[in-house]
Amino acid sequence: MNHLFFECPFTKSVWSKVLEFNICPLPTAFSWESTASWALGRTKGRQFHRWMRRVGLAAAVYHCWRERNSRIFRHVATSPSQVVDRIAFDVAKKTALCWNIHDTPTNRDVVEHWGIDESIFNTGRLLLGSREYGFCS
Numbered sequence: 001m002n003h004l005f006f007e008c009p010f011t012k013s014v015w016s017k018v019l020e021f022n023i024c025p026l027p028t029a030f031s032w033e034s035t036a037s038w039a040l041g042r043t044k045g046r047q048f049h050r051w052m053r054r055v056g057l058a059a060a061v062y063h064c065w066r067e068r069n070s071r072i073f074r075h076v077a078t079s080p081s082q083v084v085d086r087i088a089f090d091v092a093k094k095t096a097l098c099w100n101i102h103d104t105p106t107n108r109d110v111v112e113h114w115g116i117d118e119s120i121f122n123t124g125r126l127l128l129g130s131r132e133y134g135f136c137s
Helices: 002-007 009-021 032-042 048-074 080-095 105-114
Strands: none
Touching: 002 009, 002 032, 002 048, 009 048, 009 080, 009 105, 032 048, 048 080, 048 105, 080 105
8 A cells, every 4th residue: 555655656647637726835754654643633623724624635545546447457548647636626526515614824824835726715606504604515
């Protein structure tokens, strides 16, 4: 598992970009254990930027695994930047379902890094049931 997700130069570059999008420092050691430990401490909570970290992490795992399968079973390889583009697309689609996200400097930075439209900060789209930090499904 460490090789596929962290030691391989391909996936390491994908992880690095996803961390950059989430305004997270690069880890000193890329490994499943260190990433799991990092994620447990920095993705919990209802804050939008923490939710974005969870979504980015899940999308990165999914797309790296899909790339692995594509290379093995279809003999088709794509570049790290193409995989990152797919991750960003999926994260943006998921974020489009968010409502009433608080317009804070941290949230703005994350949205800008991911290339997501700032209209998610439009408070006129309030839904019943939304909470202090907004609503993401």
